[in-house]
Amino acid sequence: MDQLFYGFSKEKMISLTFVDVTESAKILEKQHLSGPTAGRFLGEALAAVALLSANLGNEDERISLQAQVSGQIGGCLVDASRNGNLRGYTMIKILNEFDHSDSTPLQQVLGDVGALTFLHSNRKNVIAQHRITCNPMNLRHGLARYFNDFEQKPTAIEISVTSRDHNLHRAVGICMSRYPEGQSEDFIPLLERFNDKTIEKALAHAVDINVLSKMLGLDDLAIIERRVLVAKCSCSHEKVIYSISCLPVEELEEILEQNEIPEVICHFCSKSYKIGPAEIARLLREKKERQEQD
Numbered sequence: 388m389d390q391l392f393y394g395f396s397k398e399k400m401i402s403l404t405f406v407d408v409t410e411s412a413k414i415l416e417k418q419h420l421s422g423p424t425a426g427r428f429l430g431e432a433l434a435a436v437a438l439l440s441a442n443l444g445n446e447d448e449r450i451s452l453q454a455q456v457s458g459q460i461g462g463c464l465v466d467a468s469r470n471g472n473l474r475g476y477t478m479i480k481i482l483n484e485f486d487h488s489d490s491t492p493l494q495q496v497l498g499d500v501g502a503l504t505f506l507h508s509n510r511k512n513v514i515a516q517h518r519i520t521c522n523p524m525n526l527r528h529g530l531a532r533y534f535n536d537f538e539q540k541p542t543a544i545e546i547s548v549t550s551r552d553h554n555l556h557r558a559v560g561i562c563m564s565r566y567p568e569g570q571s572e573d574f575i576p577l578l579e580r581f582n583d584k585t586i587e588k589a590l591a592h593a594v595d596i597n598v599l600s601k602m603l604g605l606d607d608l609a610i611i612e613r614r615v616l617v618a619k620c621s622c623s624h625e626k627v628i629y630s631i632s633c634l635p636v637e638e639l640e641e642i643l644e645q646n647e648i649p650e651v652i653c654h655f656c657s658k659s660y661k662i663g664p665a666e667i668a669r670l671l672r673e674k675k676e677r678q679e680q681d
Contacts (some may be wrong), residue, residue, distance in 0.1 A: 389617060395609055396605040396608045400565065401566070406434055406438055407616075410617075415618050416429060421480040424493070428493055434558050449508055451508070453506070474656060501524030505537075517537050545581055560590075586602070620653060639671040648661050
């Protein structure tokens with residue numbers, strides 16, 4: 388079961404967030420028929436957006452993370468909601484030149500130029516939007532910059548994603564942030580545990596937040612929140628109908644004339660929706676009636 392743990396050390400005024408998104412990443416890798424390279428990048432992005440979601444407040448809030456890169460994979464789009472739902476996809480799923488190995492360095496498919504867009508929203512509007520240039524693309528560095536620049540919290544990030552036998556095996560991440568009331572002299576020694584690869588090696592050995600907090604010397608860390616994470620899309624037949632209803636009258640008429648049955652595939656979960664001629668005819672009729680009234 389995928390989970391998010393958020394803990395806080397009152398003594399050092401440092402927060403620690405740990406996420407395990409392995410099962411969600413495996414589900415999405417399978418739904419999108421992704422190769423091991425795209426699967427690992429998707430796993431990294433899901434871990435990143437799950438870490439970001441720890442700061443969401445209200446139940447209807449969500450955070451989206453879009454990575455645009457110059458490399459062959461094209462980028463990705465992932466998001467996480469306050470209630471723990473995760474979804475996402477990479478632009479390119481199969482990279483034949485690189486998928487022969489479970490450990491192809493992601494930098495080979497990400498390229499030298501990239502950008503990260505962070506979108507914080509709720510059901511009604513966009514709360515905040517930020518964009519960071521990231522050359523070359525590195526999700527860990529990009530997230531750390533986001534927390535430092537926009538959240539005003541010195542932060543260290545580590546993400547570990549591995550594949551075995553051409554399938555994703557494990558996807559976890561950790562975020563450590565110092566609150567304004569904290570002291571730099573307490574934070575810097577812990578930051579070195581990230582810089583010297585100590586935390587990276589620990590994540591690779593399937594440790595949890597309790598082990599990590601002890602490694603960092605946060606003995607008073609109290610778990611403030613535990614949240615279940617799950618791969619779940621918010622797409623629906625109703626949303627697809629609404630999208631089609633936004634098409635111009637001419638396009639709706641053309642669909643009917645050609646006796647087509649539109650098929651809409653959700654980018655996030657690959658679910659297919661087919662809209663029958665009767666529904667198209669109803670949408671067309673209602674659209675014409677609205678135009679006549681206007």
